[in-house]
Structure formats: structure tokens, C-alpha cells
Amino acid sequence: MNSAQIIQYCLSGITVGSIYxxxxxxxxxxxxxxxxxxxAQGEFLIVGAMMAVSLTKVVPLPVAIGLAVVITTxxxxxxxxxxxxxxxxxxxxxxxxxxxxxxxxxxxxxxHIWDEKVRSLPxxxxxxxxxxxxxxxxxxxxxxxxxxxxxxIVTGLTLFFRFTLIGRAMRACAxxxxxxxxxxxxxxxxxxxxxxxxxxxxxxxxCVISPVTQTQYDMGAPLAIKGFTVAxxxxxxxxxxxxxxxxxxxxxxxxxxSQFQAAYKEAVSIVVLLLILVFRPSGLFARRDLSxxxxx
Amino acid sequence: xxKILNLDAGYGSLRVLKGLSLHVSAxxxxxxxxxxxAGKTTLLKTIAGIxxxxxxxxxxxxxxxxxxxxxxxxxxxxxxxxxGRHVFATMTVRENLILGAYCRRRNxxxxxxxxxxxxxxxxxxxxxxxxxxxxxxxxxxxxQMLAIGRALMSRPRFLMMDEPSLGVAPLxxxxxxxxxxxxxxxxLTILLVEQNARAxxxxxxxxxxxxxxxxxxxxxxxxxxxxxxxxxxxLGKEYQTIDE
Numbered sequence: 001m002n003s004a005q006i007i008q009y010c011l012s013g014i015t016v017g018s019i020y021x022x023x024x025x026x027x028x029x030x031x032x033x034x035x036x037x038x039x040a041q042g043e044f045l046i047v048g049a050m051m052a053v054s055l056t057k058v059v060p061l062p063v064a065i066g067l068a069v070v071i072t073t074x075x076x077x078x079x080x081x082x083x084x085x086x087x088x089x090x091x092x093x094x095x096x097x098x099x100x101x102x103x104x105x106x107x108x109x110x111x112h113i114w115d116e117k118v119r120s121l122p123x124x125x126x127x128x129x130x131x132x133x134x135x136x137x138x139x140x141x142x143x144x145x146x147x148x149x150x151x152x153i154v155t156g157l158t159l160f161f162r163f164t165l166i167g168r169a170m171r172a173c174a175x176x177x178x179x180x181x182x183x184x185x186x187x188x189x190x191x192x193x194x195x196x197x198x199x200x201x202x203x204x205x206x207c208v209i210s211p212v213t214q215t216q217y218d219m220g221a222p223l224a225i226k227g228f229t230v231a232x233x234x235x236x237x238x239x240x241x242x243x244x245x246x247x248x249x250x251x252x253x254x255x256x257x258s259q260f261q262a263a264y265k266e267a268v269s270i271v272v273l274l275l276i277l278v279f280r281p282s283g284l285f286a287r288r289d290l291s292x293x294x295x296x
Numbered sequence: 297x298x299k300i301l302n303l304d305a306g307y308g309s310l311r312v313l314k315g316l317s318l319h320v321s322a323x324x325x326x327x328x329x330x331x332x333x334a335g336k337t338t339l340l341k342t343i344a345g346i347x348x349x350x351x352x353x354x355x356x357x358x359x360x361x362x363x364x365x366x367x368x369x370x371x372x373x374x375x376x377x378x379x380g381r382h383v384f385a386t387m388t389v390r391e392n393l394i395l396g397a398y399c400r401r402r403n404x405x406x407x408x409x410x411x412x413x414x415x416x417x418x419x420x421x422x423x424x425x426x427x428x429x430x431x432x433x434x435x436x437x438x439x440q441m442l443a444i445g446r447a448l449m450s451r452p453r454f455l456m457m458d459e460p461s462l463g464v465a466p467l468x469x470x471x472x473x474x475x476x477x478x479x480x481x482x483x484l485t486i487l488l489v490e491q492n493a494r495a496x497x498x499x500x501x502x503x504x505x506x507x508x509x510x511x512x513x514x515x516x517x518x519x520x521x522x523x524x525x526x527x528x529x530x531l532g533k534e535y536q537t538i539d540e
Binding site: 165168169171172175176178179180181182183184185186 | 344345346365366367370371375376378382383384385386387391394395396398399400401446447450
């Protein structure tokens with residue numbers, strides 16, 4: 001392999017890695033306020049992208065994406081209000097199973113609305129053949145969009161959770177629900193908000209990656225598995241670590257593809273998931289003091 | 297300030313409070329003493345709106361609050377320091393305190409919260425030293441101080457404390473009760489639940505004794521401290537000393 005090839009591989013690893021990272025961050029947001037894993041997160045990405053594809057027929061691309069994100073955000077809120085909020089004696093496990101059910105429901109609904117055809121949004125800048133060369137390697141400008149949007153989302157979320165009152169209130173709900181209520185925090189609304197936030201972010205991610213990966217009604221589940229692996233690898237709830245973990249998984253997959261057969265690529269995330277669950281279940285970057293204070 | 301009438305509450309099929317009534321006037325410190333499982337914690341949780349009563353009423357400033365969600369009750373100025381402290385373990389001391397002022401976000405400004413933060417730090421200087429430490433890594437006594445400080449950040453007019461001496465070193469218990477006395481002299485109305493009857497009656501004006509979900513005895517702290525039954529059951533005095 002020459003250096004240009006290596007750079008090429010690295011760049012594509014970084015690209016898929018940052019996509020996984022955004023999915024993982026969606027998991028983290030809901031985990032951080034509710035302690036549950038929302039397995040419908042992958043579907044939020046696809047709903048967002050599908051919606052945007054349909055809307056581009058009537059409105060310009062930026063408007064279509066904006067509308068798709070808003071609609072998906074509302075959908076995320078609805079999922080929580082309809083399926084999660086009413087559950088009595090809600091144990092974490094029960095809620096997680098409900099999110100699996102919701103993911104199937106959304107997937108089937110998408111099949112009815114958009115059929116099984118593969119679609120994609122147009123490239124945000126340039127076309128599918130335009131490239132930018134980086135030290136001899138060629139990358140699509142859409143890759144820069146993916147990287148840029150990931151960076152903005154992560155920075156924004158980190159600031160939101162650390163420095164805003166609402167962000168802190170959401171973390172408080174995850175930490176101790178009763179104490180949060182005693183501080184005057186409306187915990188039900190915080191949970192709804194976390195579903196809206198992660199659905200909205202999922203929709204943004206779905207739109208940004210659509211030109212590169214294309215979009216089909218059943219692509220949510222595989223994305224969710226990758227995102228889940230990354231979330232666990234970094235340490236649940238930690239969005240900065242999710243970025244690093246996403247890049248690690250992305251690069252591992254590309255390494256696998258370049259050295260062995262491409263088909264083995266899919267196995268990488270499963271192997272990584274199993275290894276991390278066995279040997280370091282709190283994640284690669286878990287702060288030991290913090291993880292001992294968590295429920296799981 | 298607080299009036300409870302015929303309160304019935306419990307968990308599932310378990311009836312814990314059985315027609316309990318009591319009142320707390322403005323400016324008073326009232327202690328509720330009783331054994332484990334008598335219903336003391338259930339009572340405070342019901343007042344705070346964490347538990348909904350089956351029947352009976354809780355009036356706060358003559359307003360029925362037993363149908364309100366907890367966050368509304370906190371906004372009215374009724375705060376609870378829960379049993380077992382319940383600090384936000386994964387957040388810093390400072391973040392814990394700031395969240396205490398969450399219920400005032402609509403009417404209070406950020407400057408006000410900073411002032412309350414200074415007041416809490418004056419009351420518990422150790423919290424200022426540990427400002428950026430994760431609350432879960434504090435000692436039991438420090439967590440108790442943080443829990444009280446967090447409740448004070450909501451600027452309550454009525455403060456309920458559930459077993460503030462539980463799991464706290466004896467020297468720190470004294471500190472905490474000194475603070476409770478300071479708060480009382482500052483005009484705060486206090487309802488205190490304790491198994492440590494001696495400490496509670498020392499700071500309270502009046503007391504109630506709860507047994508199996510009912511009030512069995514009430515009186516001024518002096519009367520209760522002098523009552524043989526209370527001495528035997530809750531103050532740990534031997535028969536002999538009583539006889540003398």
C-alpha cells in the first residue's frame with residue numbers, strides 16, 4: 001500500500017466512524033436522562049432522511065432537511081408520550097423492550113409509506129463525482145459535511161449538558177429521579193425532551209449521511225448496532241468518548257476491509273462489542289470514580 | 297403553615313399511614329419521632345408529593361397540595377431533604393446546588409442563585425472547598441450538608457428533613473443540628489423526622505410520636521423529653537434512671 005492509499009483508507013474509516021459516533025450520541029442522550037437504551041434510534045435516522053428525500057421534491061434541500069429534522073423531533077416526542085410515559089411500573093428492561101417494539105413499528109410504517117426502494121439525498125455541495133484531494137487521496141466533499149456536522153453536534157451537546165440549566169436538569173433526572181423532582185424538575189418533560197433531542201439529532205445525521213450511504217427503510221437496525229457498539233465502547237453516556245470510540249471502530253472496519261475480505265467488516269463491531277462487554281463493560285474511557293456511581 | 301387531615305397513604309396494598317393528622321405553624325420547628333417503619337418517611341414523601349395519598353388532605357398555606365405534582369409543591373416553597381441524602385452523585389457539588397435553585401428559574405435571575413450559593417457556602421464552608429468534586433465522592437456528613445444546602449437553594453419557607461443524622465459521624469451530627477437551629481432562628485419553619493429523638497427534641501419546639509402510621513402522642517419538646525414512655529422507647533433511658 002502506498003501512502004495515498006493509507007490516507008484514503010484512514011479518511012473513509014474516519015467518515016464511517018463519525019457516523020457511528022452520531023448514532024451513539026443519540027443513544028447517550030436518552031440513556032443520560034432515563035437510564036434506558038432506545039433501540040429505535042437507528043429508525044430516527046432513516047425517518048429523517050426519507051422525509052427529507054420526499055420533501056426535496058417540493059422545497060429546496062436546506063428547507064427539506066430543516067423540515068425533516070423538525071418532523072422527526074416531534075415524532076421522537078410522540079414516541080415517548082405514547083409508548084414510554086404511560087408504562088406503569090416501568091423497569092429499565094421493560095422500557096428497552098418497548099423501544100425495540102417501537103423500532104419495528106416505525107420500520108414497517110416506513111415500508112408502507114416509502115416502499116423498499118433505495119433512495120438518497122443529493123450531495124450537499126458538488127456532485128457524486130466531485131472530489132477534494134487530500135495528500136494524494138481523494139474524498140467526496142460530503143465527507144467533510146459529515147465530519148463538520150458531527151463536530152458541531154458534539155460540541156453543542158457537550159456545552160448544553162454541562163453549562164445550561166435544562167441540560168443539567170436532564171442529567172439530574174438520570175442520576176436520581178426522585179431528587180430531581182424534589183428540586184422542582186418536571187422529570188416527565190425532561191424524558192420527552194431527551195427523546196425529541198435524540199430524534200432530531202438522529203434526523204440530522206440521517207440526512208448528512210444519506211448521499212454517501214443511501215437510505216432504505218430497513219437500514220436503521222444495522223446502524224443502531226454499530227452506534228450501540230460505539231456507545232458501549234466509549235462508555236455509555238459519554239459523548240466525547242463516543243467520538244473516539246466511533247473513530248476506533250471505523251478505522252478497525254476499514255483495516256479489516258483492506259487486509260481481509262470486505263464481508264468480515266460487519267463482524268468487527270460484534271466482536272468489539274463482545275470483547276468490551278466481557279473485559280471492560282464500563283467502556284474504554286470510563287472515569288473510574290464516575291462509573292462506580294452509576295447504576296449500570 | 298402546614299395542616300394534615302386524616303391522611304391515608306402507602307405502597308401497593310400496604311397501608312402505612314392510617315388517618316394521620318398534624319399541623320405545623322409558621323416559624324415552628326416540629327419533630328416527628330418514631331421507630332423504623334412507623335411511617336415517618338412515608339409521611340414526608342406524601343407531603344412533598346412523591347407519593348399520592350389515598351385519602352385525607354395536605355394543606356400548605358391553606359391550599360390543598362396533595363393533588364399537585366412535586367415540582368409545583370417545591371415552587372410553593374415546601375422543600376424536602378430526603379432520607380439517604382439523594383445527592384446527584386455523578387455531578388459536582390456546585391452543580392448539585394445550582395439545580396436546587398431550578399424551581400426558581402422562571403422568577404429568579406442568575407444573580408439571585410449566586411447569592412444563595414454564597415449563603416449556603418457560609419453555612420457549610422466545606423462545600424465551597426469541595427465545589428468541583430463529584431458529590432458521590434463526599435463523605436456521608438458532607439453529602440448530608442449538600443442535600444440540605446440544595447434544598448435551601450429553592451428558598452423554601454418550609455423545610456422538611458428526613459433523618460439528617462442517619463449514617464453521619466456523631467461530631468458532624470452536632471454540626472448539622474447547629475445549622476438546623478441557625479435556620480430556625482432565621483425564621484424558617486421546619487419539620488424534622490428522626491430516630492435520633494434526643495437530637496431532634498433538642499432543636500424542636502414541639503413533637504409528635506408516630507407508631508404504626510398514627511400519632512400516639514404529641515406535646516412540647518420539654519413534655520415529650522420528660523415523658524416516661526418516650527424516654528423508654530426513644531431516648532434509650534433505662535428503667536432505673538427513670539425511677540430515680
